[in-house]
Amino acid sequence: MLDANHRRNRLAYQGLATLLEHAGLADHAHYLNWGYHSDCPDRDQACHRIADHEPNHSQARLVLEIIGKTPLDGKRIMDIGCGRGGALALLQRFYAPTQLIGIDISPSNIAYCRQQHQGRRLRFQLGDACRLPHPDNSVDVVLNMESSGAYSDLPAFFEQVQRILAPQGYFCFSDVIDQNSLPLLQEALTLCGLELQQHRSVRQEVLASRRRASPHLWRRLQQVLAELDNPSLHAELQQYLANPDSPLFAALEEGRADYIIQHWRKSTRRAQPIGPALQEALRQRGQRLEQVQQPRQTQPPTPRPATPAERGGSWLPLSHPAMQARPGHCQLFALPYAGGGASIYRDWTSASAHWSLHPLQLPGHENRLAEAAHVDMDKLVQQLAAVLQPYVQQPWALLGCSLGGKIAFELARHFSAQGTPPQHLIVLACPAPSVPVRQALSHLPPAQFAHAVAQLGGTPTDILQHTDMMQTVMPALRSDSQLAEHYCCASDCSIDAPITLFYAEDDHLVTPEQALQWRNHTRGRFSAQAVAGGHFFLRQQRPQLLACIDQLLSSPWTEEIAHA
Known part of the structure; x- marks a missing residue:
């Protein structure tokens, strides 16, 4: 029957x-x-x-x-x-x-x-x-x-x-x-x-x-x-x-x-019985799928330019609240690697009169842990664009490390379409945006996911060994993994802004061949520089990177895009 x-x-x-x-x-x-x-x-x-x-x-x-x-x-x-x-x-x-x-x-x-x-x-x-x-x-x-x-x-x-x-x-x-x-x-x-x-x-x-x-x-x-x-x-x-x-x-x-x-x-391996609790949970799969189709109880507000208080708050926690552009001064907005927050750039200070650094804090990270992290690139870029909108009429640039490089590229595409592209895009330890993620991690059960994160490196040992701390950072790491796995642009997507790439020849996550494909994604100038270290070289090579960035943002060829 x-x-x-x-x-x-x-x-x-x-x-x-x-x-x-x-x-x-x-x-x-x-x-x-x-x-x-x-x-x-x-x-x-x-x-x-x-x-x-x-x-x-x-x-x-x-x-x-x-x-x-x-x-x-x-x-x-x-x-x-x-x-x-x-x-x-x-x-x-x-x-x-x-x-x-x-x-x-x-x-x-x-x-x-x-x-x-x-x-x-x-x-x-x-x-x-x-x-x-x-x-x-x-x-x-x-x-x-x-x-x-x-x-x-x-x-x-x-x-x-x-x-x-x-x-x-x-x-x-x-x-x-x-x-x-x-x-x-x-x-x-x-x-x-x-x-x-x-x-x-x-x-x-x-x-x-x-x-x-x-x-x-x-x-x-x-x-x-x-x-x-x-x-x-x-x-x-x-x-x-x-x-x-x-x-x-x-x-x-x-x-x-x-x-x-x-x-x-x-x-x-011998098959084992599926227990009653798991059977019941699987029977409710259809209900869970129906639930995620329900309209959210509170719809997020339409993206808008952030207020001055917000600019110095959640999205830009390390920036001066009264951030003002000065003639010839470039605002450099920095995006972190997967699982990282604005604090990875806390010690990046510059005495240059040509530029200042403003690390961006994404939802679900560090002081924004209570917020849901993004898993959709388009939605994230839409919100970030609303935050940056007040600053793109003056000289500005983008920097991104690893996953942050791909987010920065999509932001550059967004503002290029509006006629206000960045003067420069700087990417660190990042494969080209047309290179897909080969190893998916976001679907793994907690123990396997934690092991995979440890193998990747970048997460401090004291956090890896602390159960409560790992449970705190795990949602952001998993969401960032999902964001990266779902993103890949076409090989002919490009921006007008110059792109400068820093990559490590000993990077176990990004090969030089994958990184150097960034040259295909700019209609402007492209330069690349190999540095010592592994995937997280931004920690060890901070003085060298700051010196190079200072030279880039002080160079006349970064201004070509503004006069094109």
Whole structure:
């Protein structure tokens, strides 16, 4: 007998089929996923490319990104929650598996798949993801895209995946998920005897795909939904469609939800039972995702130029409250590395008459711990721009270390578009903004995340060894990691301002090749200087850096941008 959630999912898929039929899209909608669009090829991991002119190309790209480098030739592949079968048809086109099996709970989807997709190795079967009728160790690769949130018993599904996977088999998993549910999913999968091989957030890429969809398509689907005159179906499908005006889209934009891709592998470790508490927490996953889609109780105010008191307060805690520009005097605004605050520049003093330093304090850091740290670059830059707006009519410049360099670059782009670019952008120990983060950390459970932070260096030993202090700084470190992981600009993004790069040849986090790609991001002059030390050389090389900065900001070529 079907439970209520099971029946609801069947009706929803039947309603979706009806919607596509009435909209005239049934023969073309081979995929039921968010799609993928990237302006940063270095972030792409698919082994095959789809031409932009092909139908459903962004949805096909997402399938190939979810597969990534997983070996499929000669393998038995099962797509659980196969929808309209497009993923398996695509894999049959690009790979040579021995068998492709599609499982779906919806009779209408299975009927569509059998009619639309033909192939000797391709088979579609009606089935429940939580009660798979397949033998143990019978599948080499399990694919599950965007359907796990509809399952009535997620622990049972994970146990089924582990059971049917052959030894060392692969589980390619993707879905939209709230941040609190991610560690619960990972704990359950680990207990089931699977090992995490890779974690990626592709939130920005799926949002970009949704934004690029034709407005006519959204209007047509909404029109047909209204014509069907079925309020319950309308509410159910709004969640699936997730158009750019929807609450789910907004939750993804603001970082309250994420779109993740994970690769797991069946280990030789014995599976352990998923306890009642974890089972109950997993059952509430859908409720948590709905909660993050609710409008915030108090909306943040529209960004505005900061008042004089604010300029000397939260955002600029180390600056003189009466900061005033003088003729020929440059205001240098400095941004810290991930997890750091304005205090990293506390000892950076200059006796120069040409410039003064003003470290910026981001929400969630140091004296702003009570505030939520940003995980979305656009939102952060919008607020920072409001703080800096009063000062950009006079000579000004930006400096950023590591993650701070990328934030500074986006600020420079913002003000360049307004016609008030900085006179100079100075970056320290920072890969170019078009170089994506290769190792994602923000999703790790607390103990593993703390270990990873210790391996990176930069966090004082007395903090690492002090449990209470680590719990205090951990949210900022995790949020900054997420901010960095979700950011990557296109390789042709550039600014008019000169860029000066300082990098360490012994940096274990940023290679010289990654750093020197900054030359591609300015239409002005570019200079680079190697310094001694590792990634956090700004601590040891402060006198040398201050001398170089003094020369830069006193040099006539920093003023070229102001007279261009």
